[in-house]
Amino acid sequence: MFLNNTYNEFIKIAAKPRSYIGLIALSVLIAVIIFAMKADGSTYISFVTASFEQTLSFSGDIMNGNLIAFIILQMLIVHIPLLVALVTGDLISGEANMGTIRMLASKPISRAHIVLSKFLAGAIYTLLLTIWLGFLALYVSRWIFGTGDLMVLTSEGLIIHPESDIEWRYLYGFLTAYLSLLTVSTLSICLSAFAENSIGPIVTTMAIIILFTIIGTMDVTVFDTIKPYLFTTHMAAWRSYFEDPVPWEAINESIRILICHNVILISIALFQFTRKDITS
């Protein structure tokens, strides 16, 4: 019954026009970035490398598909949560809004299974969105700009990763980015269990992300104790794979905290949905 309902959930997601907004928006945004880089990428790159040009000389093509993919990821990873929440924030509250939640909850499937199947469908949708992002950012960029060594500017300075040492970094990077987006998906589904319309959970999810991000960037002592526990602090953990040496301990800590967030948010949603009176 659980898998049957997960299949149902995926049919619903696939049939909703809003599910394609994320995929289309990603395609358009990446196309715009690639076009901009193709048209005037050298100016952009020289702006970044200007401070190093007196001490370093660059040979070969710095502006390659690997660098474009890194730029795209950095630019978009902040905005993709909105595209995820647009679909996942609607999964429970959208049913309440349409009235179909009555039909669903009066079938011989437990409420816990209803919620868990929505989480699973939301996780699959988020994975597809991440794969699409990865495909466009990495493979389309490489196809257009070619491949080569990756130059990354970190807080420690300029790091150049040889071409042969990049693939695994992107793979792990995308997996960790997926975990961050999954946390956003879980948060919006959790909020969705409390709401009767889809606008509320979507807006609240974004409001929480903005609030936590602001708290995370404010250099105020009073926030120092909570910063490490905010999921937004760990949403950029994917970037750590491009440092040298890779800070594995910090990455593992980020992964643990993101997983904890997912477990807690799923538990809250289960508690709320299995107890609530369905009056819509």
Add this chain to the structure above:
Amino acid sequence: MITDIKEWRKYLTISDHPKAKKVQPMQNKPIIQVNAISKSFGSFEAVKEVSFHVNRGDVFGFLGPNGAGKSTTIRCLLSLIKPNSGEIKLFGETFSSNRSMILSKIGSIIEKPDFYKYLSAEKNLEIFARISGAQVSRKQIYEMLEFVGLSGREKHRVKGFSHGMKQRLGIAQTLLHKPDLIILDEPTTGLDPQGIIEIRNLILRLKTEQNKTILLSSHQLSEIELIANRMVIINKGKTLVEGTVSELLNQQEVLILLEVDHIEKAMNLINNKFPLSSPELNAAGQIELTLQKNQTALLNKELIQAEILVSALEPKRKLEDFFIKIIGA
């Protein structure tokens, strides 16, 4: 498939129809047992100690004006709402002991049938069939759509369906997994007269052709009267009366509204000849009295013999009057 509407329309009750199966002996085995359930939302008491039972094979009318607590009670029956107190048993089990088994035997429409508007009728039925606890083939889905008169609309999105078509699709969804008990909450609300007749006839067919147990809620006594064999009336969250429709509606006692030219003379005559009838003068200048059904003609005869001109003598069933008063209140 609803090709025989005109034919069905000729018959007011199930048993009148030639296709109707002979009334099966009541097994007196309650499928639904509701014992003193109460439910409050904050300080508002929606349902107060409501009790009733539905036997196997019943078409049970659940009657009450809008806001009486019908939908809340029905939601309790489907485990959508947890009552604060009281007990509900369906098929002899409680939700805490066997929720899945209970719900697999029930088909329901609550208030209005809502579907995924962006999906076709067929896809909607597929989705609900997949979690109904029964194996439902595509052929059965098509047969069910034909049964409710939606043949040819299988691939159409529900977004373009009229309210009546959604109601019929709702009934198809209700029947798809061959439930033993069908719960229909105000299934004719918002329908035009033709739609009401179609839905009513569908319910009659469920009873006659498939011998289902049906709980039907309505705020219209006439609707319940046409379909149900037993009923309960609730108002303001409380059970008022429960019994068979024939007992409740065809009581021997009738309420008479009488208009005459000499009210005082008529009152004296009634008090003398029908001392148990409790005549009273109402605000409209009519005499209201209660008589046995077979005394109505006798009353008329007595009044004429006493040279009292009768301009109106209107017998009304007591329950009808009672229900109209409830709605009026």
